[in-house]
Amino acid sequence: MNISVIGAGQMGAGIAQVFAVAGHRVSLVDISQDALDRGLAAIHKSLGRVLKKERITQAEMDGALANVSLHSDLGAGVANAELVIEAATENVDLKLKIFSDLSRLAPAAAPLASNTSSISITRIAAATDRPEKVIGMHFMNPVPIMKLVEVIRGYATDDATTKLVMDLSESLGKVPVEVKDYPGFVANRILMPMLNEAMNTLWEGVAGVSEIDTVMKLGMAHPMGPLQLADYIGLDTCLAILRVMQDGFGRGHYQPCPLLVNMVMAGKLGRKSGEGFYDYSGGGKELVVSKSFA
Structure with missing residues (x-):
């Protein structure tokens, strides 16, 4: 199956990896070539860890990497898509723009999924020409490890799109759970x-x-x-x-x-x-509190 993943950040790279490992052809799309290069490097590093644990062979790793192609042009990245999964930043305006563009650029038969963790699928679907084919496919982080996929039906999402995403999630070794379209869904x-x-x-x-x-x-x-x-x-x-x-x-x-x-x-x-509640600048696994919050 031809899968297009929009966004090459941590989530997008993880989603691309699990589909590529499962034998799907993945077009990873981002406006930044640097982001694409970092995304591919993250996939390579993640697969390398799995290889080291002997959970995949070198041939399987090479095959998965060969399944991933990089695209900085949205039109080219979704031209042959049978499913598009958006994994861009959690920003309403950005997602609405992406889905509006996907209406013009993605094949008419292709379902459009969002990895949003909180934004209304119904609102996103309203920006498209195919609201019945728009659905939430919320993977958990880190994608290659976590089993859950929240599947969110918008107001107009049809049964065929829902079944496709549920079945596809199971084929990846995930556990899909269908939830209703309310802010934050269930997990968040x-x-x-x-x-x-x-x-x-x-x-x-x-x-x-x-x-x-x-x-x-x-x-x-x-x-x-x-x-x-x-x-x-x-x-x-x-x-x-x-x-x-x-x-x-x-x-x-x-x-x-x-x-x-x-x-x-x-x-x-x-x-x-590199810093939040803890300081990660040292690169080690030990948690170091970044400062006093008193």
Whole structure:
């Protein structure tokens, strides 16, 4: 199957990898050649780790890499698509522009999926000429490891598109779960308030970064503390999702923590920027609290 993935960042590269490993031909599309090169390098590095663990052979790795082609032109990247998956930044205006362009450029029969983690599929679909073929296909991060795919039906999404995405997700070894189109869907509607409350707990001086994360890891059996997880997701992404839910529901408990807002304004976005609640500049696996938040 010909799959086009729009966006060569962490999520887009991961999505491209799982499809390529499964034998699909993947067109990875981004406006930046540097982003495309980084995306391909990330796929190569990720597959190299899997190879080292002897979960794939060298021939399988080479075959997966050969399945990926890079495109800086959207039209060329989706010309032969049988399914398009958008994995661009969590920005409403950007996604609406991409889907409007896809209406003109992608084959009329091709379903258009979004990896959005919170934005309305119905709203995205309204920007296209095929709302019945628009669906949410929300992979979890890191894509090659996490099993869940949230499948979100918009107001007009038809049964055939939903079945295609559910079946395709299962063929990748994922577990698809169909959910309704409300802000944050299920995963982030539950997760983001928890992360936000952890930030408020830090901002109010109840406990420090490592203390909060330790309580949740040891007390709640979470594999990763909420502040470390926020860093991993990206603090800018957390902020964007919270604002989508705040606008969508009009409820005060989705209001982003002021500390989160300030950190994003300061460019402290977590792992992607080298610093968030923890400092990643050293390159090691040990978590080092980046500063005092008292």
